[in-house]
Amino acid sequence: MDSYFNEAIETMSRADIDAMIEERLRYTVRYAAERSPFYRQWFRAQGIRPEDIRSHEDLRKLPIISGKTIREHQPPACPGFEMLSVARNDVFTIHETSGTSGTPKTFFLTYQDWLRYAEKYARAFVSQGFGPGDTLVVCASYGMNVGANTMTLAAHRIGMTIIPEGKCTFPIRTIEYYKPTGIVGSVFKLLSLARRMKKEGYEPRESSLKKLVLGGEAFADESRNYVAEVWGCDAFNTYGSTEGTMCGECARVAGLHVPEDLVHLDIYDPTSSAFAADGECGRMVLTTLLKPGDKCGTLLLNYDTEDTTVVVSRERCACGRTHMRILNPQREAETAWVLGTPVNRVDVERGVFQRENMEYLTGEYESFITGDTDSHAELKVRVECGSPETCNRLLVTENFLRTLLKWKPMLKKAYDEGTFRVGIEFVPPETLEIYRSPGRPKRLIDRRKVAVAVPPV
Numbered sequence: 001m002d003s004y005f006n007e008a009i010e011t012m013s014r015a016d017i018d019a020m021i022e023e024r025l026r027y028t029v030r031y032a033a034e035r036s037p038f039y040r041q042w043f044r045a046q047g048i049r050p051e052d053i054r055s056h057e058d059l060r061k062l063p064i065i066s067g068k069t070i071r072e073h074q075p076p077a078c079p080g081f082e083m084l085s086v087a088r089n090d091v092f093t094i095h096e097t098s099g100t101s102g103t104p105k106t107f108f109l110t111y112q113d114w115l116r117y118a119e120k121y122a123r124a125f126v127s128q129g130f131g132p133g134d135t136l137v138v139c140a141s142y143g144m145n146v147g148a149n150t151m152t153l154a155a156h157r158i159g160m161t162i163i164p165e166g167k168c169t170f171p172i173r174t175i176e177y178y179k180p181t182g183i184v185g186s187v188f189k190l191l192s193l194a195r196r197m198k199k200e201g202y203e204p205r206e207s208s209l210k211k212l213v214l215g216g217e218a219f220a221d222e223s224r225n226y227v228a229e230v231w232g233c234d235a236f237n238t239y240g241s242t243e244g245t246m247c248g249e250c251a252r253v254a255g256l257h258v259p260e261d262l263v264h265l266d267i268y269d270p271t272s273s274a275f276a277a278d279g280e281c282g283r284m285v286l287t288t289l290l291k292p293g294d295k296c297g298t299l300l301l302n303y304d305t306e307d308t309t310v311v312v313s314r315e316r317c318a319c320g321r322t323h324m325r326i327l328n329p330q331r332e333a334e335t336a337w338v339l340g341t342p343v344n345r346v347d348v349e350r351g352v353f354q355r356e357n358m359e360y361l362t363g364e365y366e367s368f369i370t371g372d373t374d375s376h377a378e379l380k381v382r383v384e385c386g387s388p389e390t391c392n393r394l395l396v397t398e399n400f401l402r403t404l405l406k407w408k409p410m411l412k413k414a415y416d417e418g419t420f421r422v423g424i425e426f427v428p429p430e431t432l433e434i435y436r437s438p439g440r441p442k443r444l445i446d447r448r449k450v451a452v453a454v455p456p457v
Contacts (some may be wrong), residue, residue: 002251002319005126005158006119009261010321014314017322020261022055024289029053031290032299036085038073039301056264059302060275064268064285066304067097070105077103083298084108091297096144097242098440107146107242108297114150117244120259121154124248127257127319128211128236130182132159137175139168139185140216146242147215151184168193172200179208184238186216187223188441191363194230205232213238217440218330220346222353223363239329245286245305247326255312255325264289265326267311268304278311284329306332336369336446338377339420341410343369345444351400352383360391366432369446371421377414377448378421379404382433388426397424 004010012020032039033050043050046063053059073082083106084091092111096104109117130136136155140148142164155162163180168189174180175197183190190212194204212235214224219237228235237249239256244263247256258265267282268275276282284307288299307329314324334345348367364384371377381400385391401422405412414420434441 003126003131004320005123010123010257010323012322014322017260018056021264021289024261024291025056025059025264025287026054027292028288028290028296028299029301031296032085032301036083036299037080038082039085039299041082059264059287060266062302064302064304065300067105067306071103074106081106081108085299086110086295086297090295093146093149094144095146095242098145104144105242106298109146110295110297112294113244113297114153116262117146117150117246118153118157120244120246120262121151121238121240121248122157123257123259124236124238124246124250125154125158125160125213127248127250127321128213128234129251130158130160130211134158134182135161135163135178135180136213137163137165137170137180137183137185139165139170139183139189142166147240148184150246172197172202175207175209176202181208182211182213183209184213184215187214187219187227188364189216190214190227191230194227195362204230207231209233211236215240218328218334218344218346220350220353222350222355226353226355226358226363237328241305243286243300243303243305244288245284245307250317250319250321252318254317254319255327256329257317257321258324258326260289260323262289263287265324266302267309278314281308281310283307283332284309284326305329308332308335334442334444336444338369338379339375339410339414341408343379343408343411343444347404347408348379348381348444351403352381354399354403357383357396357399360385360387360396362386362429364429364432364434365443366434366441367444369444369448371448373448376419378423380423380425382425382427384429384432385426386429388428391426393424393426396426400424 029050033043070083090110091108093109095107138148138151142148152162168185197204209231210233212231214235215238224235240246247258249256264287266275266285268285269282284305286303286305287301288296290296309326309329312325312327316322330344330346335342352365362384367381369379411420
């Protein structure tokens with residue numbers, strides 16, 4: 001039987017959801033104009049009267065802002081933090097994004113923000129079957145990023161126990177002694193942990209774990225299925241960001257539920273400079289939604305997350321939830337344009353994790369694009385083998401090519417004509433470049449002299 005963290009909100013009718021969104025949108029816009037130095041000036045510069053923004057359609061008429069906008073209105077670009085929308089004595093915590101694409105973006109959170117973020121994660125955890133008595137190992141950073149901290153608060157509100165490891169390199173005795181029922185981590189962290197367990201004589205499938213929560217990066221369904229097989233339990237998807245875009249997959253695995261009463265999502269197509277219809281791919285555009293009377297440390301209106309997705313449905317899910325569902329978002333920073341075709345890291349990962357391949361591969365990989373950006377390109381993929389000497393290289397290569405080219409007709413044509421080449425290199429464990437690189441591993445790197453990117457907003 002499906003259970004809910006906030007049943008009244010999670011199962012309300014579409015008409016009631018839409019009415020709530022518009023009420024909260026009007027309050028949020030008014031709050032932004034009154035409390036945020038950036039938005040006060042922004043409305044004036046755009047010639048927009050905040051009181052005229054009353055509906056979803058009105059919101060779509062506003063300009064879209066980006067991470068660049070935030071960086072331009074905080075130090076060192078300017079003296080103060082102009083996105084801050086509360087008095088400093090209302091700020092509970094200060095957070096930064098990872099800064100992988102430049103200067104870290106700063107976000108100020110009130111305690112109400114913490115409760116809203118925790119609510120989003122709590123809904124996801126409960127929808128995945130977690131409840132009082134569960135013990136969850138959190139393998140996410142407890143530093144300046146917000147995810148692990150608000151997951152911990154969410155677990156407290158549900159009645160769960162947290163083991164705040166922060167990393168997935170914890171001793172195996174943590175699982176042996178404390179009997180956790182779930183772990184939050186990325187696909188690759190969980191596969192690495194499983195390999196360590198096997199080396200120490202423990203079978204992951206025989207552990208106390210009942211559910212895996214995958215987060216931190218996009219992944220292919222093939223890699224999700226494989227990590228679930230290795231651990232012998234279900235693996236659910238979550239997506240979150242410091243900006244507050246927390247969405248979670250329920251036990252029916254039919255898309256990630258968006259908490260529409262707390263965050264508004266639109267899909268924007270930068271190539272046509274227009275918002276996309278349901279079922280069409282585009283960038284996720286985020287708007288904070290505040291309940292009348294609430295405060296927010298850093299709010300966002302029409303914020304381009306630079307992650308792409310598709311709205312799957314706004315109909316009631318089989319779990320009973322009525323909030324919209326989206327596909328697993330992909331980071332646009334992990335997409336390269338090759339001979340007119342977008343290739344995301346997940347496209348490469350899908351080819352690597354074909355089930356037959358996993359008899360020989362560990363799942364670790366890295367890939368590089370080289371060549372002439374206009375007429376010729378090569379994709380070089382380095383895959384880690386348990387034993388390169390006995391690996392069926394022909395089978396792995398054929399499976400990878402078939403999978404990659406199946407949904408990329410322009411690339412298949414270029415491959416057949418010889419203007420697009422693919423090379424697979426098989427390497428022994430722990431020899432990939434990613435093991436020597438600091439920070440989050442970059443698994444698709446464009447090494448062409450002039451990288452081709454999607455048109456900017």
